[in-house]
Structures are given as structure tokens and as C-alpha cells.
Amino acid sequence: MKKFVIIIITILILCMGLSYGSNELTKSTGDSGNKVLNLYNWGDYIDPSLLTKFQKETGYHVNVETFDSNEAMYTKIKQGGTSYDLTVPSDYMVQKMKADHMLIPLDKSKLTGMNNYGSSFMNKSFDPDNRYSIPYFWGTLGIIYNDKDVKPGSLEHWNQLWQSKYRDGIMLIDSARDIMGFSLISLGKSVNTTKTANLIAARNKLNRLSPNVKAVVADEIKMYMAEGEAPVAVDWSGEASEMMSQNSHLHYVVPTEGSNMWFDNLVIPKTAKHFKAIYAFLNFMNQPENAAQNAKYIGYSTPNNKALKLLPKSVRDDKQFYPPQDVLDRLQVYSNLSPQKVQQYNDLYLEFKMHK
Amino acid sequence: MKRSFKGLFYTPYILWLAMFVIAPVALIIYYSFFDIHHQFTFSNYRVFFESGTYLTMTANSVLYAFLITVISILISYPMALVISKLKHRDLWILLVILPTWINLLLKAYAFIGLLSHDGLVNNLFGFFGIPAQQMLFTDTSFILVAAYIQIPFMILPIYNSMTDISDSYIRASSDLGASKWQTLTKIIIPMTMPGIKSGIQIVFIPSLSLFMLSRLIGGNKIITLGTAVEEHFLTTMNWGMGSTIGVVLIISMVVVMLFTNTKRKGRRS
Numbered sequence: 001m002k003k004f005v006i007i008i009i010t011i012l013i014l015c016m017g018l019s020y021g022s023n024e025l026t027k028s029t030g031d032s033g034n035k036v037l038n039l040y041n042w043g044d045y046i047d048p049s050l051l052t053k054f055q056k057e058t059g060y061h062v063n064v065e066t067f068d069s070n071e072a073m074y075t076k077i078k079q080g081g082t083s084y085d086l087t088v089p090s091d092y093m094v095q096k097m098k099a100d101h102m103l104i105p106l107d108k109s110k111l112t113g114m115n116n117y118g119s120s121f122m123n124k125s126f127d128p129d130n131r132y133s134i135p136y137f138w139g140t141l142g143i144i145y146n147d148k149d150v151k152p153g154s155l156e157h158w159n160q161l162w163q164s165k166y167r168d169g170i171m172l173i174d175s176a177r178d179i180m181g182f183s184l185i186s187l188g189k190s191v192n193t194t195k196t197a198n199l200i201a202a203r204n205k206l207n208r209l210s211p212n213v214k215a216v217v218a219d220e221i222k223m224y225m226a227e228g229e230a231p232v233a234v235d236w237s238g239e240a241s242e243m244m245s246q247n248s249h250l251h252y253v254v255p256t257e258g259s260n261m262w263f264d265n266l267v268i269p270k271t272a273k274h275f276k277a278i279y280a281f282l283n284f285m286n287q288p289e290n291a292a293q294n295a296k297y298i299g300y301s302t303p304n305n306k307a308l309k310l311l312p313k314s315v316r317d318d319k320q321f322y323p324p325q326d327v328l329d330r331l332q333v334y335s336n337l338s339p340q341k342v343q344q345y346n347d348l349y350l351e352f353k354m355h356k
Numbered sequence: 357m358k359r360s361f362k363g364l365f366y367t368p369y370i371l372w373l374a375m376f377v378i379a380p381v382a383l384i385i386y387y388s389f390f391d392i393h394h395q396f397t398f399s400n401y402r403v404f405f406e407s408g409t410y411l412t413m414t415a416n417s418v419l420y421a422f423l424i425t426v427i428s429i430l431i432s433y434p435m436a437l438v439i440s441k442l443k444h445r446d447l448w449i450l451l452v453i454l455p456t457w458i459n460l461l462l463k464a465y466a467f468i469g470l471l472s473h474d475g476l477v478n479n480l481f482g483f484f485g486i487p488a489q490q491m492l493f494t495d496t497s498f499i500l501v502a503a504y505i506q507i508p509f510m511i512l513p514i515y516n517s518m519t520d521i522s523d524s525y526i527r528a529s530s531d532l533g534a535s536k537w538q539t540l541t542k543i544i545i546p547m548t549m550p551g552i553k554s555g556i557q558i559v560f561i562p563s564l565s566l567f568m569l570s571r572l573i574g575g576n577k578i579i580t581l582g583t584a585v586e587e588h589f590l591t592t593m594n595w596g597m598g599s600t601i602g603v604v605l606i607i608s609m610v611v612v613m614l615f616t617n618t619k620r621k622g623r624r625s
């Protein structure tokens with residue numbers, strides 16, 4: 001027993017010592033009194049070397065905390081007790097936070113480099129005139145296929161997923177809005193429809209997809225696709241680029257009839273305190289070379305057109321992640337729905353998942 | 357003096373009970389009476405019991421939990437019986453318990469590696485000329501993996517109740533002319549019933565809401581109540597409905613407890 005206690009205490013002291021040491025190391029130089037910026041970001045969603053560069057240039061130290069879903073971020077900020085200066089909600093969540101008075105409008109007079117952004121990515125329905133948000137990364141929802149099983153170019157439309165040759169061959173990302181969304185698009189409806197008849201039609205159509213659905217999974221979908229567990233998947237472009245970096249047989253298509261376009265955006269929540277640091281950081285991220293470096297690290301599509309010009313030609317001309325204008329025009333952004341409608345989307349989606 | 361001292365010993369226990377048992381359950385019940393607009397309502401319960409979706413989901417959960425429990429009893433009982441007769445039985449039972457030291461998620465990922473299309477099991481099949489089988493995302497694999505995870509929790513109480521049986525009972529039964537089969541069915545099984553019952557209690561309830569496994573191994577083709585709870589708390593933020601399902605799970609736990617209640621008939625006290 002005595003030995004056991006000694007071992008436990010040794011482990012605890014070791015862990016505490018190590019974590020203290022690593023904290024001291026990452027805290028790095030300089031005072032962190034008032035010269036800080038608290039960034040609340042998705043996990044691994046900024047190039048860490050940019051943070052050091054930012055500190056060297058401006059003297060502000062960036063504390064990063066991470067979340068793994070819009071809803072988790074929303075709940076944490078809403079509950080209070082935090083002091084985040086910047087956070088990165090997706091499109092519909094910007095709208096929701098705005099409606100709940102959780103955001104502070106941007107002071108455009110303090111911002112530089114806003115004209116670096118492409119017009120296709122600004123002034124979107126979730127935030128007209130970008131009063132509250134600056135786009136950070138954007139992407140699409142699309143189809144990933146493995147060229148070992150699917151002939152390249154033979155799968156370009158949502159409706160083709162229903163073909164019997166994909167029986168038990170499709171993996172779907174576990175997200176009510178996206179799965180209901182592509183079913184709605186395949187029916188020629190808006191992804192933001194609130195008409196019950198449309199939603200029920202979308203569910204009925206999904207039910208007919210059931211024999212083709214191999215699994216409905218979350219993050220693991222990347223691993224499964226990279227390992228070749230299924231020939232086809234429906235997922236976001238960001239996840240697709242990660243899969244493709246692990247398996248060169250994978251390809252990504254955005255169906256030409258339309259799809260969802262998503263944005264992650266920098267916003268200032270009501271909890272913000274360090275306004276000088278905030279604008280220094282926003283202007284820093286607006287700079288093309290920094291945005292380009294970040295895009296290279298993360299692998300998502302940047303809305304900063306000047307930064308895009310700095311990226312290698314193979315990236316710039318990649319139609320998978322930077323689709324041509326006519327496809328861009330057909331992409332739809334999610335708008336925030338009322339809680340009842342969110343519930344209805346989720347209930348119908350659950351019914352589809354239970355359909356055998 | 358003595359009395360107040362005794363009270364002092366009870367305090368941590370009562371505090372613990374209040375903070376970690378009574379308060380959470382009370383909160384779940386409290387939340388279950390509120391809709392998304394934070395209005396007091398009974399509608400969550402009405403929705404639950406009127407909706408075909410939730411009722412099918414409940415039926416599914418109960419069916420799968422039942423199958424998982426039955427399979428783990430079928431595997432655990434003979435195993436416990438054999439181990440309790442072995443020479444170094446403490447060591448053997450330790451080996452059975454060992455997998456519980458590994459995190460559930462890690463075990464699930466290990467199974468993905470085993471059962472996937474190019475996994476170990478299919479490679480082995482290929483070696484014997486059997487074509488690759490789809491094993492992940494099937495009901496069978498879900499039930500088997502879940503049973504595998506629950507088996508240690510089933511074996512332990514059964515094993516303990518077996519080692520409690522005095523050898524003299526077994527000897528007496530064979531002296532009185534009982535066959536081995538009769539000894540098993542008339543002596544050992546009835547005497548280990550309390551063990552089986554507590555095994556069922558420990559295994560059945562968690563099996564009702566194995567949402568991680570139903571997603572990772574079942575590919576969300578098996579939807580249990582746990583999946584719905586997760587969705588209500590994380591996606592739709594309808595805590596009321598999520599809590600209502602929680603209350604249903606708690607009630608079913610009470611029901612299982614009542615059915616498997618072991619009346620001790622004052623044997624020990």
C-alpha cells in the first residue's frame with residue numbers, strides 16, 4: 001500500500017513538473033500582462049508559426065483555446081465567465097450569435113486589407129455587408145470517390161448516388177443539415193427550406209438511399225475513406241483534402257447542380273476586452289502572405305483572393321477546392337433556422353438513419 | 357460523543373449522495389419538463405410516447421441490450437465455471453479483467469482495425485480462400501463487440517458467487533447420487549443466481565445507450581436512445597427532450613433493478 005502511494009505521488013509530481021515546464025516554454029518571452037489576445041478557435045485551425053510571427057511583429061501574445069463544434073462554442077460564450085477576444089463560428093452560427101446579441105460590430109475604419117477578399121465570399125446572407133464577420137476559410141459539401149472503384153468523371157451529380165451500383169458503398173458524414181441538404185438540392189429545393197412538405201420529401205428520398213448507405217459516421221470517415229473501406233463518401237471539402245493527402249486514389253467533386261458553401265468567420269464576441277490586439281490580429285490575417293501561409297498549413301480554401309495568387313499553381317487551379325464561377329454561383333449558404341425547424345431537420349434525419 | 361462521531365463518518369457519504377446522485381437526477385427530471393423556449397410543459401413526454409421514432413428507438417435499444425446481455429451471460433457463465441475450478445484461478449480471472457484497463461474508445465478502434473475491409477480477420481479469411489466479408493457496420497459485429505466489452509463486468513459477479521459456494525454442497529450432491537448435470541442445474545446455477553442478477557444489472561443498462569459503439573462499429577445503422585440523447589444535447593440543443601430520454605432510461609433501470617432484485621431472505625444478517 002505504501003509503495004502504491006509512493007508510485008502515485010511520483011507520477012503526479014512528474015506530470016505536474018512536466019506540464020509546468022511545457023507551459024513555461026510555450027508561454028515564451030515577453031510580458032503577457034495586457035499584451036494578449038484570447039483566440040477561441042477550432043482545434044488545429046491556425047498555423048502556429050503565424051502566432052509567433054504575430055507576436056514578433058506586434059508584441060501581442062495569442063492565447064489559443066479550442067472547441068470542436070459551433071454549438072459547444074456558443075454554449076460556452078453564452079454561459080459567460082470567459083474573456084475571448086475573437087472566435088471562429090460558421091455561417092449559420094454567426095447569424096444565431098448576432099440574433100442573440102453576442103457579437104460586437106467590426107469598426108471598419110480600423111481594418112485594412114478588406115479588399116483582398118473575393119466578392120463571392122463577402123456580403124453573404126448570414127452577415128450582410130460583413131458588419132460582424134470576416135471570412136476565415138470557406139469550403140463546400142461534395143462527393144469523395146475512390147478511383148479504384150469509381151471511374152473518374154462518372155460521378156458528378158447528387159442523383160447518381162441513388163444508382164444501384166453504389167449499393168452498400170456510400171459513407172455519409174453524420175450531420176443532419178448536410179445530409180438533408182443534399183437531398184433537398186437533388187430535389188431542386190433550397191437547403192434553407194422551412195416547408196414541411198419539402199422536408200418530408202427530402203426524407204423520403206433519403207430513405208430510398210438507405211440500401212446504398214454503408215455507414216453514417218463522424219470524424220472517423222476520414223480514416224475509413226483513406227483506408228478504402230468504401231468507394232464513395234459525402235463530406236466537406238476540408239475533410240476531403242485531409243483524406244486525399246493520405247490516399248492519392250481519392251477525388252473530390254462538387255456537384256454542378258449546386259451544393260452547400262460554408263464559411264468559418266472571425267468575429268468579436270461580447271466578451272472581448274483587448275480591442276487593439278483584436279484589430280492588429282485581424283489586419284495581420286488580412287495580409288495576403290499570412291493568409292496564404294495559413295491556407296498552405298490548413299489546406300482549406302482561402303477567401304483572400306490576393307493570398308490565393310500567392311499559392312502554387314496546382315492549388316490555385318484545383319477545381320475540386322476552388323470551383324469555377326458558374327459552380328460558385330449555384331452554391332447555397334445555410335441560414336440560421338428557428339429551433340423548431342432545427343428540431344424538424346434533426347427528427348427527419350433521425351428517421352432516415354433508423355430506416356432499414 | 358459516540359453518536360456525533362458516527363454522524364461525522366456519515367457526512368461525506370451523504371454529501372456524496374446529495375451532490376453526485378440526487379442532484380443530477382433531480383436536474384435531469386427538472387429539465388425534462390421544459391421545452392426549447394424554457395416554458396414548463398409536459399409535451400416532451402407526450403412527444404416521446406406518441407412518436408413512432410422514439411418508440412421504435414426504445415424497442416431497438418431494449419432488443420439490442422437484451423441480446424448483448426444474453427450473449428455475455430452465455431459466454432461468461434461457462435467461463436466463470438471453468439475458471440473457478442482452475443488451480444491459479446485468481447490469475448486467470450485477472451487476465452479476464454485486464455481488458456477493462458484499456459479505454460473503451462481504444463478498444464473500439466482496435467476492432468475497426470480487425471473487422472475492416474482490409475483488416476486482420478479478412479486477411480485471415482483470404483488465407484483460407486474465403487472471400488472478404490463485410491463485417492463492420494453490421495448488427496452482428498455491433499452485438500459481438502458490445503458483448504466483448506461487457507463480458508468482464510458479467511464474469512466478475514458470477515465468478516465471485518461461484519467461489520462463495522462451499523465445496524461441501526457439491527460433494528453432498530454427488531454423494532446423494534446427483535449427476536454432474538443435476539449438480540449444475542439444481543445446485544450451482546440456483547446458488548449463483550444473485551451473481552447472474554447483478555451481472556445483468558451492470559450490463560443491461562449501459563448497453564441501452566452505447567452511442568459511441570453504435571456509431572463506430574454499427575455505423576449509425578443501429579440507433580439507440582444514446583444516439584438521440586447525444587443529438588439533443590449537442591446538435592439541436594433541446595435539453596428538455598434529451599433529459600426526457602434520460603428519465604426514460606433511469607426508469608427502465610429501476611424496472612430492471614426491481615425484476616432482478618435479489619431477496620436475501622436474511623441469510624447473511
